[in-house]
Amino acid sequence: TVELPVLGDVPFEVVLGGADEWNTTLGMRHVFSEKASLSFEVGFGDREHTLFNFTYRP
Numbered sequence: 001t002v003e004l005p006v007l008g009d010v011p012f013e014v015v016l017g018g019a020d021e022w023n024t025t026l027g028m029r030h031v032f033s034e035k036a037s038l039s040f041e042v043g044f045g046d047r048e049h050t051l052f053n054f055t056y057r058p
Helices: none
Strands: 002-004 008-010 024-031 036-044 049-056
Antiparallel strands (some): 002 008, 024 036
16 A cells, blocks of 8 residues: 555555566657657567656756
8 A cells, every 4th residue: 555645545566576587668759849759668578568758848
């Protein structure tokens, strides 16, 4: 359980274990300007993940 402001206690569970040392990952990044960029990444195989990030610097 993790306590967050406003939300209170939020259930949280992590299962850790061994996995293959290598994993396939595909991604892309697009730079709109010096101030804004977008990136997306997907991993699949024994370790699945998704990452989406938009960055803006004023």
